[in-house]
Amino acid sequence: MLDTKGFRKFAYQVVDWMADYYENIEKYPVKSGVKPGEILSCLPDTPPEQEEPMEVILKDFEEKIIPGITHWQSPDFFAYFPANSSYPSVLAEMLTATLGAQCMVWETSPAAAELEEKMMQWIMYLTGIPSSFDGVIQDTASTATLTSLLTAREQYTHFAINEKGFSGTEKFRVYASEETHSSIEKAVKIAGFGKENLVKCAVKKDFSMDTDSLREAIQNDLRRGFNPLAVVATLGTTGTTAIDPLKEITNVAKEYGLWVHVDAALAGSALILPEYRFMIEGIEDVDTFVFNAHKWLFTNFDCSLYFVKDKAALIRTFEILPEYLKTKTHGRVNDYRDWGIQLGRRFRALKLWFVLRNFGLRKMQETLREHIRLAHMIRQNVEEAPDFELLAPAPLNTVCFRYHPSGMDEETLNRINQQLMDTLNRSGKVYFTHTRLHGKFTIRFVIGQTYTREEHVRKAWSEIIRTAMEIS
Numbered sequence: 001m002l003d004t005k006g007f008r009k010f011a012y013q014v015v016d017w018m019a020d021y022y023e024n025i026e027k028y029p030v031k032s033g034v035k036p037g038e039i040l041s042c043l044p045d046t047p048p049e050q051e052e053p054m055e056v057i058l059k060d061f062e063e064k065i066i067p068g069i070t071h072w073q074s075p076d077f078f079a080y081f082p083a084n085s086s087y088p089s090v091l092a093e094m095l096t097a098t099l100g101a102q103c104m105v106w107e108t109s110p111a112a113a114e115l116e117e118k119m120m121q122w123i124m125y126l127t128g129i130p131s132s133f134d135g136v137i138q139d140t141a142s143t144a145t146l147t148s149l150l151t152a153r154e155q156y157t158h159f160a161i162n163e164k165g166f167s168g169t170e171k172f173r174v175y176a177s178e179e180t181h182s183s184i185e186k187a188v189k190i191a192g193f194g195k196e197n198l199v200k201c202a203v204k205k206d207f208s209m210d211t212d213s214l215r216e217a218i219q220n221d222l223r224r225g226f227n228p229l230a231v232v233a234t235l236g237t238t239g240t241t242a243i244d245p246l247k248e249i250t251n252v253a254k255e256y257g258l259w260v261h262v263d264a265a266l267a268g269s270a271l272i273l274p275e276y277r278f279m280i281e282g283i284e285d286v287d288t289f290v291f292n293a294h295k296w297l298f299t300n301f302d303c304s305l306y307f308v309k310d311k312a313a314l315i316r317t318f319e320i321l322p323e324y325l326k327t328k329t330h331g332r333v334n335d336y337r338d339w340g341i342q343l344g345r346r347f348r349a350l351k352l353w354f355v356l357r358n359f360g361l362r363k364m365q366e367t368l369r370e371h372i373r374l375a376h377m378i379r380q381n382v383e384e385a386p387d388f389e390l391l392a393p394a395p396l397n398t399v400c401f402r403y404h405p406s407g408m409d410e411e412t413l414n415r416i417n418q419q420l421m422d423t424l425n426r427s428g429k430v431y432f433t434h435t436r437l438h439g440k441f442t443i444r445f446v447i448g449q450t451y452t453r454e455e456h457v458r459k460a461w462s463e464i465i466r467t468a469m470e471i472s
Helices: 004-027 054-068 087-099 110-127 141-156 160-164 182-190 211-223 246-256 267-272 274-280 311-318 349-384 410-426 454-471
Strands: 134-138 172-177 198-201 227-234 259-263 288-292 304-308 388-390 398-403 433-437 440-446
Touching (some): 110 134, 110 267, 141 227, 141 259, 141 288, 141 311, 172 211, 211 227, 211 246, 246 259, 267 349, 304 311, 349 388, 349 398, 349 454, 398 410, 410 433, 410 440, 410 454
Parallel strands (some): 172 198, 172 227
Antiparallel strands (some): 388 398, 398 440
């Protein structure tokens, strides 16, 4: 087992490996090519009875684990949404792991609690989120959305469901657009509302929520005896990065007394750009707001920034105070275990602090603007290329397109675009994922990895053109 001397030796070795990894990451196939069960089969069925040397463990890491890793930090990663990281963030995570702090209440690590409070103030300053909000770092936007809907449920019922459970007569309804993230549906189910009580409103041509559809759905539900509870607006939908009209949504919500939660998981990072502040027009009438620093703000997973207008309602929803957690400082400081679902909490604020200081606002803005510029470059390439078709606007960093040779019916187009994407991904040179828009198989080109440059984007587009010609 490692002692301090051995730890120092192998820590240096691991850091060297990390630096080499980033220097050589483009040599790895972006998407792992292993088959299901392949990694499982090369691992022993039982753990060792005797200690094993670190040399052997690290060798197995390289030979058995790395082949099964999809390289999210590759500049050729254009799939899903980014889960980008950065050197200062990784350094902070190393320190966080070393400290091993359990940051559930102020007394268990005062610096962790107060740094978190300050970081959320910094983020409000950087993004234009009003200082009347309070903030807390959650693990994911999924957790934040569940936290929001639970708070809405309790506030609506005067905290009765937490005390007595559902009576069966609540008949709550939650509204979101057809393009909303699957985590909204999951939160609705977990919160006890029932999947059938998530009402998905129609979208406009740009795939943003149609507020006429929202109003109509609320009115229909009221006539049928339902209780409209909350609406979830999305800034930057997962499929197309559509931006729901927040001001219009909050106006409808005010009219009918609905709780408003904003899921800005990706697009919230763009609020550091003044030209994208239009997205939060109406935020003064929002109850909760979340975006992920671990998507597009260079801070590695997990770090979701959750803002609440009424922290008293949040705390009352989640606070439990057993004797073993009572402290003399309770009520005078932020005990963040009462601000969400988890009791145990990681020291997430440290990496955000490192990133914000090491990048600075100007470098962060420069990087995001470059990603957006590159996305608009690809959008133009698609529009100008013969046999390619743009399938959605590209307001941020995601371009939705398909290969569209003439004379093919929709079924054939779907099949050939699936084939195009799969062939590209098998090459190991790039990685794309898809969505379906009006039934059309749609390839998503997402530009957001920290170290992606124009050369990587141009190379990816050339691969798309070449592969499309080959398969046709």
